[in-house]
Amino acid sequence: MTDTASLKTLPFEKALAELEDIVRRLERGDVPLEDSIAIYERGEALKKHCEQLLKKAEARIEKITIGPDGAASGTTPLDVAE
Secondary structure (H helix, E strand, O other): OOOHHHHHOOOHHHHHHHHHHHHHHHHHOOOOHHHHHHHHHHHHHHHHHHHHHHHHHHHHOEEEEEOOOOOEEEEEEOOOOO
């Protein structure tokens, strides 16, 4: 169930929706043990995929720098703490 090839093309919003569905199913507690393990593994793969997509998005964001006169003076890459 952890088809990593399909994850590479899965948009963030769809991956997040699938992950939320998995969480709901696991929280209900009515999923057989073997299925729970399989969907948990899929959830882990989805979580990692979402994190990677978010990191890529953060790397593309720029912050506006303000000069001494209070006016915008340019942009610099966002300083993302790891």
